[in-house]
Amino acid sequence: MKKEYLTISQFSALSGISRKNLIYYDKINLFSPKMVSEKGYRLYEENQLDTISVIWILRELGKSIKEIKIYLQERTPEKMLSLFQEEQEQIDKKIRTLKQYKDMLKKRIELTKQADLITIGKITFIQQEKESILISEKINQNYNEALVNFYSIIEQQDIVQGYPIGAIVGKNELSDGQFTNFSYFYINKFAEDKNLLSIKPEGTYAVMYDYCDYNKTEKLYRKMLDELAKNGYEVDGDAYEEYIIDEVAEKNPDQYLVKVMIKVKKMTIG
Incomplete structure (x- = not known):
């Protein structure tokens, strides 16, 4: 034939x-x-x-x-196995990265849509389950250095950049009125290194939203503390500050939408 x-x-x-x-x-x-x-x-x-x-x-x-x-x-069969296994590992890594990109985009989409449902300047109280968060090293005097180091940690954990970064204001700083004196940076993302994870404790949290530029949140914090006292609550933990609308979506810094959560408890009488 x-x-x-x-x-x-x-x-x-x-x-x-x-x-x-x-x-x-x-x-x-x-x-x-x-x-x-x-x-x-x-x-x-x-x-x-x-x-x-x-x-x-x-x-x-x-x-x-x-x-x-x-x-x-x-x-040879041996060289084929070596090459294909190497490429398979690279593909798996790319898939993990793409899934994170998708997750990051989904997170920002959800936050932006959430902005339409928010009442500005009104305090609410929610019950928060404990949640794992990725935190930075303790911020001392050098704010910029701490931020650079946190981005380095994010990269080392193979987490893609783009997730909104929040800041933690410690309970003592809240009491002293040092509302822009951050203790840690954080993102709501799991990390392989468990030593880098912290727990946002479960409990009652006061929540308030407002429009303001970065590091111009003093008015919001003072209003929250006043509202807490009026409602019979006191600070029982740290504050968690994050932006629902930031410079990714808004040109005007005064229109950034910030969310602050403070762990609270009912005041004890007597």
Whole structure:
């Protein structure tokens, strides 16, 4: 039975690789037809579809022509296993990263939609379950250095940037009226290193929203503390400050929407 070959047009249609690329691969000795006819037509065998598909996948994964050529010239089952397992690990890493991008976008979408349902300047009380958060090192005097170090921690934990970063104001700072003297930065994100995780305690929290620029929240905090006293509550823990609308969505800093949560308890009488 006479062996049947595929023309370059047929091979291109079956493989999804353009004629132009097939000709180019042939010229650089990356992937050549099984034979060339007397009239100069490139002819391919069906089993070459497997090889061209792997070349295409490796190119899509970022491998250079040089790297692929070396592999094809030196390929063995052992080298194939090594290369494919390495690429599989890289794909898994990319999938994890893409899932985080999706999660980050979803988080910002939810926060922005939440802004339409918020009553500005009104204190509410909620019951909060305990929640794991990723925190920075203790902030001392150098605010900027602490922020840079926190971004470094985020990167080390393979967490993509873009998640809204909040700040914790300690109970003592609240009592002293030092509302912009942050104790920690945090994000609502799980981390592999358990030592970097802290717990936002369960309990009753007072919540209030307002429009204001970064580090201009003193008026909001004072209003909250006044409202707490009127409602028979006192501070029982730290404050958690985060922005629902920040510079990602709003040009005017005065229109940033901040949310403050303070752990509280009912005042004891007597």
